[in-house]
Amino acid sequence: MICLLIVFGACKDDKQDPKVEGDLTDVLYAPVPYVPEIPASFPPLEVPEDNPLTEEGVQLGRRLFYDPILSADQTVSCASCHPIFSSFADPTRFSFGVNGTQGNRQGMALINAGFYQNGLFWDGRVMTLEEQALLPVEDPLELHEDWDNVVEKIKNHPDYPERFRKAFGIENVNDITKELAVKAIAQFERIIISGGNSKYDQVLRNEAFFTEEELNGFDMFFDISADIPDAECGHCHNGPLLSTNEYFNNGLDNITDLENFPDKGRGLVTQRLFDNGKFRAPTLRNIQMTPPYMHDGRFSTLEEVIEHYNSGGHYAPNLDPLIRPLGLTEQEKSDLVAFLKTLTDTNFLNNPDLSNPF
């Protein structure tokens, strides 16, 4: 009987195919679910069913995010325009891509992007982080690379194929696709969460107190009292994310003909004339860390931003009705800035899952 087994075993060995080139099945595929820490006040983090968060997927996405391999000349990465130290926003007015080409919008903060359900980018032209991650690679003003080239570089990389296997269970290096790459990047972007530890959050939990200036700024921001001016901020920047994720013309340009906006913004997406010149109201969390401000980075300081809103902005037929002269005093403007600085939460800076892995 033992002899028979040996014979059968020998036959089986004789028939085994030689290892297929690029085979990855020797690498263990046992993804571990990644459970992000979400502040209690935040809405649910909605994750696509076909791209659940895993430790392996997040770590792969983190590497791709920081790796200039995604760019044509291997000099620019996602992190080049979204560095962690500035809350994953671009500290320059217009982002610089490959060969120093300059973009035409400011790179907005990526914190809490996983919670946005009404479009991404300043104009909301894509709905998911997976779609979003596809675009910068082939944008000539950004990474200026072809996805086919990126995939080839990843396939020939000494480390990435195994990581794709661990993250997505692919069996062969040739199974690596741009769709899997952007899934990994999206997983990483979903865990860039900031909130819950700012002074503002601590005050809401009765764990800290505002200064007099901060409290006055808070009251004006959220229109708490009839005795002080309504600064109209909280209508577009509210909820735990401090953003409604809606699109507004906030009076940056004096326009009488809606066709004449220098950047049509949301209108390019919806093809509605009255959406020209509208842009997303971004989160104000960590706003102190994300200058310059506005979609075109025209304001360098929070004081300039407050001055703009205090002035009532510039006229356009689609100027949002909330943009109107506020009549704030110098002290009141200063108080608003003091409040905005209480929205800073730098805990994510020390999150090892978010920093540059190289």
Add this chain to the structure above:
Amino acid sequence: MNTKYFTMKNAILSSILSLFVWMSSCEKDPTPVGETAQFNLKFKTLFNGEPLIFNKAYTYQNTPFMVSKLQFYISNIELTEENDSPDKPEIVTEIGDVVLIDLEDVNSDSLSAIQGKTLTFENIPVGTYNGVGFGVGVYQELNRQIPSDFSSSHPLSSSGNYWENWNSYIFVKLEGRIDTNGDGEFNEGMLYHLGTDNLFSPISIKDGNIELVENGQATKSLVLELEKIFNNGDSSIDINTEFFTHTNPNEPGQLNLSTKFMTNFIDAISVE
């Protein structure tokens, strides 16, 4: 022994159950499972009898204005039917909990505006209903919740439709711009944001039968006449001066304006 005991017990229970079913049938025939239909509730927004087009210049009492946004919540949506016994209250069938009616898609062009916005309610028991009712706004119990309580597909998930200062959803939003000085430029923002429990306003429309037959559908078409929101007797609104309210409870002027607006809003809804 045990088997016999259970058999007798079951027989008694069956008799009681049969008696109960028979007594119930005297009151109202239960709708057999599967006999359902679709009910449609349509809203059209008009100004001076014509479909309202967003971002188009209109004039009301010599003041040019244009509307850029009109949205409102309705909740506690129900169909009513008369009881067989006239001394008993009518029978209410709840068909929907809460819906956000955003008219941006339908009122941005004249073709869509003529069609109006249609809400569809499926799997409604067949029957002959005599009316439809709903509340404009979010009813009190639901209004204690906040956007973070809901996933993004839910109508109450948007923080843009919630105002923390009130602890309330924004029941109605009408926004636009007004030319208050007649220079051809819409110099002032027009904004009516209504909320808080006190402004939740039930409306019941009974104008005849809504016949729902198995696998069929019936539609009730309503119109919202914008000029009636402004022009409503003692509750009229002078848009040249009363064009801005957040319904701030701390500011009586805003609260009064919002109260007038909601009164007029309800009066402006009628059957087409």
